[in-house]
Amino acid sequence: MPDSRMTNKNGMVSKIQTRIRTDLFKNNYDLVGKELGRGKFAVVKKCIEKTTGKEYAAKFLRKRRKGEDCRMDIIHEIAVLESAKSNPFVVSLHEVYETTTEIILVLECAAGGEIFNQCVADNDEAFTEQDVIRLARQILMGVACLHRNNVVHLDLKPQNILLTSSRPLGDIRIVDFGLSRCMDNIKELREILGTPEYVAPEVLNYEPISTATDMWSIGVLTYVMLTGESPFLGSDKQETFLNISQINVDYSQDVFEGVSSLAIDFIKSLLQKNPRKRATAEECLKHPWLSGHPHSHLHSSHLSSLDEPETPEESDPEPESPASTPELVIMASYTLCSSQREIKPGRGTFTFDEPFHTHPEIKQELIC
Ligand code: ADP
Ligand code: MG
Numbered sequence: 001m002p003d004s005r006m007t008n009k010n011g012m013v014s015k016i017q018t019r020i021r022t023d024l025f026k027n028n029y030d031l032v033g034k035e036l037g038r039g040k041f042a043v044v045k046k047c048i049e050k051t052t053g054k055e056y057a058a059k060f061l062r063k064r065r066k067g068e069d070c071r072m073d074i075i076h077e078i079a080v081l082e083s084a085k086s087n088p089f090v091v092s093l094h095e096v097y098e099t100t101t102e103i104i105l106v107l108e109c110a111a112g113g114e115i116f117n118q119c120v121a122d123n124d125e126a127f128t129e130q131d132v133i134r135l136a137r138q139i140l141m142g143v144a145c146l147h148r149n150n151v152v153h154l155d156l157k158p159q160n161i162l163l164t165s166s167r168p169l170g171d172i173r174i175v176d177f178g179l180s181r182c183m184d185n186i187k188e189l190r191e192i193l194g195t196p197e198y199v200a201p202e203v204l205n206y207e208p209i210s211t212a213t214d215m216w217s218i219g220v221l222t223y224v225m226l227t228g229e230s231p232f233l234g235s236d237k238q239e240t241f242l243n244i245s246q247i248n249v250d251y252s253q254d255v256f257e258g259v260s261s262l263a264i265d266f267i268k269s270l271l272q273k274n275p276r277k278r279a280t281a282e283e284c285l286k287h288p289w290l291s292g293h294p295h296s297h298l299h300s301s302h303l304s305s306l307d308e309p310e311t312p313e314e315s316d317p318e319p320e321s322p323a324s325t326p327e328l329v330i331m332a333s334y335t336l337c338s339s340q341r342e343i344k345p346g347r348g349t350f351t352f353d354e355p356f357h358t359h360p361e362i363k364q365e366l367i368c
Contacts, residue, residue, distance in 0.1 A: 006079070011152075011181030013079035014072060018096050025097040025104050029058065037114070037159075039176070041065050046109060056094055057109040060102050073178065074103045080151055080177040081105070089142025091162070091173040110173040112163025119158045119224050129259055131169055132225045135161075137290050138172040139218060144281035146174075147211040154209075155179040156217040157198045158224060183210075196240045197233050201273050204241050212275035218284070219270025226263055227255050231271070247273050262289035 006015040029047040036044040036057050047058045063071045084090035097104040115135065118127050127135070139161060146153060153160075155176060164170035179194065194203055200216035202209055223231045231250065232243040242248070249271055251264050266289040269279040285291060 007182045007184045007186070009186065011183060011186050012072065012076040013083075013182050014075060016075055016078045016096075017082055018078055018093065020103075021095060021097045022099075023097075025058070025099075025106075029056070029106070031058070036109070039178075041070070042178075044107075047106070049106075055109045055111070057091075057107045059105040059107055061105065062102055064101070071103070074105075077177045077180070078103075078105065080180050080182065081107075083149055083151065083182075084146060084177075087142055087145040089138050089172055089174055090146070091175045107175070108173065110162035110164055110175070112166035112170050114159050115161045115163060115172070115225065116158035118166070119228055121228075126228060127169075127225055129226065129263060132222065132263075133290060135169075135172050135225065136218075136222055137285065139174070139221070140281045140284050140290070142172065142174050143214055143218065144285065146180075147214070147281055150183040151177075151180055152183060152209070152211055153177065153180050153214050153217075154194060155198075156214055156221060157195050158221060161221070196237050197230050199244065200275070201245050201247070202275055204245055207275075210275060211280065212278045215270050215278045215280065215284070216275075218281075219267050219278075222263075222270070223249075223267050226259050226267075229255055247271060260289070262287075265289065 006013050008014065028051070029049055031045050031047050032055075033046045036046055038044060042059050042061045044057050044059045047056050048054065049056060061074050061077075063069060063074065078093065078096060081090070081093040085092065091110060092108040093105060094108065095106040097106070115127075118125060139156075143153065143156070153174065155178070156174075160174065160176040162173045162175055164173060198217040198220045200209070200213045201207075202213060220231060223229070229250075232240050232248070234240040234243050251268070256264055266284070266287050269284070269287065272278045279287065
């Protein structure tokens with residue numbers, strides 16, 4: 001866990017243990033193949049370590065963004081990855097390099113790519129409910145572990161959940177801690193980022209955010225994984241925000257054809273407007289949809305990972321109360337970024353019968 005004394009009031013950690021190498025990355029690694037992915041400030045490429053022949057993913061992060069020095073944001077991302085070293089569902093960090101313009105994170109390569117691809121795939125390639133049960137359990141075990149360590153991810157979406165392999169379907173790895181915050185000793189948070197389709201109502205309402213904010217995103221994520229549809233996506237950001245603030249969700253049979261009612265019940269336990277009523281990660285793992293006998297209805301060869309020591313379901317942990325966690329209060333402007341690629345919106349049940357008043361301080365600017 002990051003040392004709380006190193007956490008500033010915005011939940012950013014400024015001390016890392018990893019040695020930052022200043023020798024040339026390309027002396028030690030060969031870049032191979034095409035890009036694995038990219039965001040607004042990062043490009044991720046596959047590389048091979050020359051001495052070992054092992055494959056890694058190199059995330060090249062620009063230190064200057066929009067004319068500002070963002071080195072400390074990258075240091076924070078490294079600190080969170082360090083703190084999650086023992087979390088089997090968070091991508092592991094191998095090495096860090098720094099040049100005059102960039103910091104390069106050498107990460108475990110999640111060769112199966114984003115779960116996004118299967119969320120939007122045609123029927124025969126799309127996830128089955130059994131796949132989603134296994135992957136959702138892993139996501140929850142990973143997130144429960146982050147939350148136990150007071151880390152909130154704040155950008156859980158299908159582009160940031162990767163797979164170790166796609167065929168056969170492997171295990172999940174959570175990536176991209178660029179927006180994450182460490183909640184030790186936090187009283188307020190002055191800047192918050194998210195992705196409109198996945199952002200929780202409390203973020204839009206300037207109410208305190210907590211670990212429950214991630215749980216909302218897991219509800220959206222599960223909906224997308226099961227249906228291929230994005231529950232709140234409107235034709236523009238304002239419509240999306242209005243759908244979220246009105247919890248305008250379509251649970252009809254049209255959307256959930258062939259999906260169990262337990263799965264729908266699970267999603268409903270997360271898409272609750274009041275963060276205190278939302279299930280925690282530990283509680284989710286005990287939900288009947290996920291807590292059945294996994295070995296009896298799953299076919300994957302990767303089930304052993306479900307028995308990791310992290311697995312919280314056997315123990316009886318203190319129920320986590322969002323109310324008792326340090327509150328992150330959004331005080332000033334924040335920006336919301338849109339996902340770069342599209343998932344189709346749910347069945348346009350939304351009617352625009354009242355204007356959505358965005359807070360004047362929300363910059364309607366895309367930042368990633
Ligand atoms: P950003 O902060 O720019 O969104 P991410 O860490 O999410 O950066 O990386 C961007 C994309 O690169 C991811 O959505 C994913 O497709 C790919 N990627 C990131 N990390 C890895 C990894 N360890 N292995 C394979 N692909 C990765
Ligand atoms: Mg990302």
